[in-house]
Amino acid sequence: MAAAPENTVVVDNPAQSRFEIHVDGELAGIEDYTTAGDVLSFNHTEIYPRFEGFGLAAILVSGALDQLRSRGLKVHPVCPYVVKFVGKHPEYQDLVS
Numbered sequence: 001m002a003a004a005p006e007n008t009v010v011v012d013n014p015a016q017s018r019f020e021i022h023v024d025g026e027l028a029g030i031e032d033y034t035t036a037g038d039v040l041s042f043n044h045t046e047i048y049p050r051f052e053g054f055g056l057a058a059i060l061v062s063g064a065l066d067q068l069r070s071r072g073l074k075v076h077p078v079c080p081y082v083v084k085f086v087g088k089h090p091e092y093q094d095l096v097s
Contacts, residue, residue, distance in 0.1 A: 005054060010063030019064040021047075021056055029056055031064050031082075039097045040068060041076040061085050065092050 005023045013020050019031040029047035033040040042064070047056045061082055068075055074097035077083045086092050 005056075008056065008059055010060055010067070012064075012067060019060060019067070021060040021063070023051060023056070029060055031060055031079075038072065039074045039076050041078050042082040043078045045079050045081045057081060058085065062089070062092075065095055068095055 007024045008028075009022050011020050011022065017033055017035070019033070020027055021029045027048070028051040029045070031042055032044040032046075033042050035041075042061070045057055045061060047060070062085075065075060065086075073095075075082070075086075075092075075095045076097050077086050086096060
């Protein structure tokens with residue numbers, strides 16, 4: 001796997017119910033979610049083809065989970081990638097609903 005691009009940012013786009021990862025200002029991938037109270041269900045993780053192989057999915061999911069924690073929200077992992085990610089990162093277990 002190649003090194004992740006240095007200029008990445010993860011932002012919440014509630015109007016489209018997704019977290020986005022941007023690389024050098026360009027949309028590189030998304031984490032779609034649905035909301036029920038204080039729980040966000042992470043339904044689908046997608047990194048766009050030209051950005052694959054840089055570890056951006058992990059950066060996207062960890063960035064989204066960090067934002068949930070800072071807002072006092074929980075996650076319900078539905079997407080298989082997120083289920084696997086949370087299972088491998090015990091520091092996020094407290095966020096699982």
